[in-house]
Amino acid sequence: xxxxxxxxxxxxxxxxxxxxxxxxxxxxxxxxxxxxxxxxxxxxxxxxxxxxxxxxxxxxxxxxxxxxxxxxxxxxxxxxxxxx
Amino acid sequence: xxxxxxxxxxxxxxxxxxxxxxxxxxxxxxxxxxxxxxxxxxxxxxxxxxxxxxxxxxxxxxxxxxxxxxxxxxxxxxxxxxxxxxxxxxxxxxxxxxxxxxxxxxxxxxxxxxxxxxxxxxxxxxxxxxxxxxxxxxxxxxxxxxxxxxxxxxxxxxxxxxxxxxxxxxxxxxxxxxxxxxxxxxxxxxxxxxxxxxxxxxxxxxxxxxxxxxxxxxxxxxxxxxxxxxxxxxxxxxxxxxxxxxxxxxxxxxxxxxxxxxxxxxxxxxxxxxxxxxxxxxxxxxxxxxxxxxxxxxxxxxxxxxxxxxxxxxxxxxxxxxxxxxxxxxxxxxxxxxxxxxxxxxxxxxxxxxxxxxxxxxxxxxxxxxxxxxxxxxxxxxxxxxxxxxxxxxxxxxxxxxxxxxxxxxxxxxxxxxxxxxxxxxxxxxxxxxxxxxxxxxxxxxxxxxxxxxxxxxxxxxxxxxxxxxxxxxxxxxxxxxxxxxxxxxxxxxxxxxxxxxxxxxxxxxxxxxxxxxxxxxxxxxxxxxxxxxxxxxxxxxxxxxxxxxxxxxxxxxxxxxxxxxxxxxxxxxxxxxxxxxxxxxxxxxxxxxxxxxxxxxxxxxxxxxxxxx
Numbered sequence: 001x002x003x004x005x006x007x008x009x010x011x012x013x014x015x016x017x018x019x020x021x022x023x024x025x026x027x028x029x030x031x032x033x034x035x036x037x038x039x040x041x042x043x044x045x046x047x048x049x050x051x052x053x054x055x056x057x058x059x060x061x062x063x064x065x066x067x068x069x070x071x072x073x074x075x076x077x078x079x080x081x082x083x084x
Numbered sequence: 085x086x087x088x089x090x091x092x093x094x095x096x097x098x099x100x101x102x103x104x105x106x107x108x109x110x111x112x113x114x115x116x117x118x119x120x121x122x123x124x125x126x127x128x129x130x131x132x133x134x135x136x137x138x139x140x141x142x143x144x145x146x147x148x149x150x151x152x153x154x155x156x157x158x159x160x161x162x163x164x165x166x167x168x169x170x171x172x173x174x175x176x177x178x179x180x181x182x183x184x185x186x187x188x189x190x191x192x193x194x195x196x197x198x199x200x201x202x203x204x205x206x207x208x209x210x211x212x213x214x215x216x217x218x219x220x221x222x223x224x225x226x227x228x229x230x231x232x233x234x235x236x237x238x239x240x241x242x243x244x245x246x247x248x249x250x251x252x253x254x255x256x257x258x259x260x261x262x263x264x265x266x267x268x269x270x271x272x273x274x275x276x277x278x279x280x281x282x283x284x285x286x287x288x289x290x291x292x293x294x295x296x297x298x299x300x301x302x303x304x305x306x307x308x309x310x311x312x313x314x315x316x317x318x319x320x321x322x323x324x325x326x327x328x329x330x331x332x333x334x335x336x337x338x339x340x341x342x343x344x345x346x347x348x349x350x351x352x353x354x355x356x357x358x359x360x361x362x363x364x365x366x367x368x369x370x371x372x373x374x375x376x377x378x379x380x381x382x383x384x385x386x387x388x389x390x391x392x393x394x395x396x397x398x399x400x401x402x403x404x405x406x407x408x409x410x411x412x413x414x415x416x417x418x419x420x421x422x423x424x425x426x427x428x429x430x431x432x433x434x435x436x437x438x439x440x441x442x443x444x445x446x447x448x449x450x451x452x453x454x455x456x457x458x459x460x461x462x463x464x465x466x467x468x469x470x471x472x473x474x475x476x477x478x479x480x481x482x483x484x485x486x487x488x489x490x491x492x493x494x495x496x497x498x499x500x501x502x503x504x505x506x507x508x509x510x511x512x513x514x515x516x517x518x519x520x521x522x523x524x525x526x527x528x529x530x531x532x533x534x535x536x537x538x539x540x541x542x543x544x545x546x547x548x549x550x551x552x553x554x555x556x557x558x559x560x561x562x563x564x565x566x567x568x569x570x571x572x573x574x575x576x577x578x579x580x581x582x583x584x585x586x587x588x589x590x591x592x593x594x595x596x597x598x599x600x601x602x603x604x605x606x607x608x609x610x611x612x613x614x615x616x617x618x619x620x621x622x623x624x625x626x627x628x629x630x631x632x633x634x635x636x637x638x639x640x641x642x643x644x645x646x647x648x649x650x651x652x653x654x655x656x657x658x659x660x661x662x663x664x665x666x667x668x669x670x671x672x673x674x675x676x677x678x679x680x681x682x683x684x685x686x687x688x689x690x691x692x693x694x695x696x697x698x
Contacts, residue, residue: 008331009324012358023331023358047315051558056336056661058563076335080315082558082597083326083413084551 001029003069005038006076011049014042035064038075048079085293086148086611087111091124092190092212094205096279097138097197101205101212106191112614113697115621118174119588119628121145121163121192125172126631128194131638135167135271136253136278138198144185144244144284145193147590148612149604151186151292151379153301155308156592158183158379165639166270167278168255168447168501169520169544172635175258175272176548176587177244178378178386179265181286184242186590188288199280204232204245207286217282221251224440225260226403232285245283246273247441252491253277254499256447256522264409264439265378270521270543273442300610307595307603308382314598316560321385321594322375326413329525330356330421336557336566337660338530339417340523342424342475343453344516344649347527347657351426355416359428360389367392371428373407383594387411391429397482398433409439414547417525418449423456424475431478434485441489447501450522452484454502454514455494463509469494513650519544519641528652528669530662531556533564533572536672539646540576542632548593550579560597567661569668573675581625588628627696630680630688634698643686646673 005025007015012023019025039049052059053076059067069075089106107124114120121143133139142164149157160182166173185193188209202217220228229243243261250257250273257273258266267273294300311317320328333339334352341349353359360372369390376386389410391398398404411419411432419431438445452473458464459473466472470493473480487495497505502522506515516523521544528535533552538545547553552575556566564571582601586593589604601618609616652667677684681692688698 006331006335008358009320009328021362023353050315051332053335058336058557058559060563074335076331078328078332079320080558080560081320081324081328081332082316082554082560082594083321083329084547084553084594 001032001071003027003029003033003072004074006074007042007044008076008078009081010079011044011077014044032068035059035067035069035075039064039077044077049077050080051078085295085613086152086608087116088186088189088191088292090190092193092207093196094193094212094214095196096199096203096214096281099199099214101214103210113624114628115148115585115588115624116191117145117147117150117159117161117588117590118163118176119584119624121161122172122174122628122632124192124194125163126635129165131635132640133165135165135170135275138279140165140275142195142272142275142279143192146182146186146191147588149607150590151183152294152304152590152611153380154304154591154607155311155380155382156378156595157590158381159590159592160185161587162259162267162272164272164275166272166543167253167274168271170639171519171543171641172632173270173272173543174587175267175269177259177261177265177267178381178592179262180379181242181244181261182590183379184286184288186288186292187290188286189290193284195279195281198278202280202282204283204285205281207284209288209290220282222248224248225442226263226440228283229263232283236285238287241285241287243283243285245442246276247489248491249441249443249489249499250274250277252499254443254488255501256444258442258444260439260442266439266442266444268444269446269546294611295613296610300607303606303610307599307607310603311382311595311598316597317383317594321383324357325375325385325387327357327360327387327411327416329413330416331358332557333526336530337657337662338527338566339421340516340525340527341421343422343457343514344523344527344651345457346659347530347662348659349421349424352421354426355420355428355431360387360411364392366394371432372410378592381592383592385594389432391432395429395433397430397478404433404436408436411435414524415445415449418446419481422449422453423481425478425481426476427478430482434481437485437489443489446524447522448485448488448498450516451498451502451505452481454506454516455484455498456480457514458506458509458511463511516649516651517545518648519645521545526553527657528648528667529657529665530660531566532569532668532672533566533575535648535652535667535669536572536576536676537579539648539669539673540676542629542636549583550576551583552576552579554597561600567665569672572672573679576676577679580629581622584625584628585621588624623696627698630692630696630698633688637687643673646686
């Protein structure tokens with residue numbers, strides 16, 4: 001199963017160097033994987049895991065442990081941000 | 085205290101500068117800056133005034149926290165009737181000018197009439213006089229500031245000025261202070277130009293007193309700690325600036341692209357915050373040089389950028405080679421995604437031109453987007469525009485920026501804004517505006533609350549009147565679903581009223597990412613007489629909003645003007661989470677009127693006005 005992980009702002013430091021210029025990592029997963037397990041694998045600090053989107057749609061904190069990624073899904077994560 | 089209790093009234097027609105006491109009764113109802121200056125304005129000016137006539141007035145106003153030790157306490161606003169919109173205009177700027185004006189001893193300056201020839205206002209503490217500006221007319225804001233500082237032999241003078249765009253009355257001309265901070269929207273710079281007022285230069289050495297210094301210092305210190313401890317204001321904004329929004333808003337499918345034809349830009353990652361930090365392959369340097377702070381700010385979200393000296397857009401223009409004000413999210417969007425342009429250095433240079441000659445990059449970029457669509461449709465030709473202008477053309481963007489700033493060729497038409505330009509060429513539906521003002525960088529199909537925000541904004545389409553993105557995207561203070569209309573009327577009203585308080589205090593709205601009214605209330609109450617409670621502030625915010633609405637209604641606006649362009653109501657988003665959705669503005673608007681205590685025509689009821697003391 002192929003999924004895509006995108007990490008932005010301070011979280012881009014947690015990507016492998018070769019993925020930092022695009023903020024994107026292509027993943028080939030043998031088994032089903034949850035949002036929380038990917039967050040854990042890349043050791044993303046909990047305080048910086050704020051905006052979690054699958055294909056652009058927000059995944060609330062209480063759903064992240066059981067929410068499984070599907071073939072082709074894009075998981076994108078930001079720390080707390082704002083602008084204007 | 086907090087207030088200096090002094091107003092400078094400048095009659096440009098007669099050339100007089102007079103001091104008068106601040107109306108403290110009104111200050112207790114409207115606080116300062118946006119609220120208090122708008123109250124002065126609506127009491128003194130006929131709502132039907134021609135914005136570019138001498139009968140229009142223009143007020144530069146500080147808030148009670150401007151010039152104090154409150155974090156971000158350096159703001160000032162320009163209040164007038166906007167020529168782009170015909171509505172109330174209130175444009176807020178940071179930098180250092182506002183604090184300098186306050187420390188010179190003035191809460192606000194009211195400009196009346198029109199000078200017979202170009203002048204600038206020179207203020208040195210309590211002395212104020214109009215001086216000849218013949219030698220400054222035709223100069224950019226950058227040159228104007230330098231010449232004034234040199235001629236007064238004082239590099240610490242702060243200057244707010246118009247560039248050539250304001251002189252030629254580009255309808256979205258802004259007023260630039262400190263080289264790259266702007267009272268940006270609605271064309272306040274054109275009003276200044278119409279009065280033959282080139283600049284205001286000020287030197288203030290008096291400081292600002294507060295009511296209870298010990299309590300104030302404690303409150304300000306605690307509030308600064310809240311900003312530092314908050315991940316947004318303490319970490320993300322100083323490191324990445326507002327530009328951190330680019331990829332996030334693109335990901336949720338609400339990044340307007342190619343004049344709102346699309347809601348996602350395939351090259352967003354080339355023009356956002358992360359791209360600004362990447363080293364260029366051409367010269368090995370990053371676009372972002374450093375962050376920067378305005379007066380008293382402990383957030384420091386500002387961007388200082390430098391482009392590649394060998395970039396085609398500046399190869400023969402050394403004046404653009406230095407480090408200067410860089411891209412914010414709104415300007416990167418309007419000059420970039422909205423035009424389909426992915427050249428980061430070109431966008432940065434177009435933004436420099438906007439700063440240099442004083443143009444709102446949101447309205448300029450969005451008007452170019454409309455031109456590019458008209459070119460794509462074959463309505464406008466290369467011969468008319470003077471350049472091939474398909475979506476994605478960085479060359480067209482740069483050329484049109486210079487032409488508009490200098491008032492040359494087709495730039496004169498672009499300077500009228502997209503509403504007038506699209507109407508002239510028979511396609512009014514292609515102007516992405518409300519009340520004549522161009523949209524900022526959030527698509528109402530993907531963030532429904534922002535559609536209601538734009539439609540009901542008192543100064544025309546604007547994100548800084550009710551930033552529901554905080555809730556709908558970032559979950560601050562609570563997460564709401566961006567794709568639904570339910571609950572958005574209440575949300576928009578709440579954001580609008582609270583924002584009016586921040587804008588009247590002298591502080592930056594970006595503090596609201598960490599502060600609520602309970603955080604600014606102790607600072608205001610320690611600085612100002614009057615027993616400022618959270619409840620008093622909240623009611624004041626609602627009062628200000630309704631006062632602005634009444635002015636617009638008297639100017640001729642009706643419920644029909646609280647609407648969005650047809651495209652956003654009939655052309656569904658093509659991609660992303662909002663795919664298939666249009667804006668639900670027609671459902672939200674009546675709900676909003678009800679929440680506001682307005683009748684079905686959008687007019688505040690007698691009960692609402694009485695409750696708010698209007």
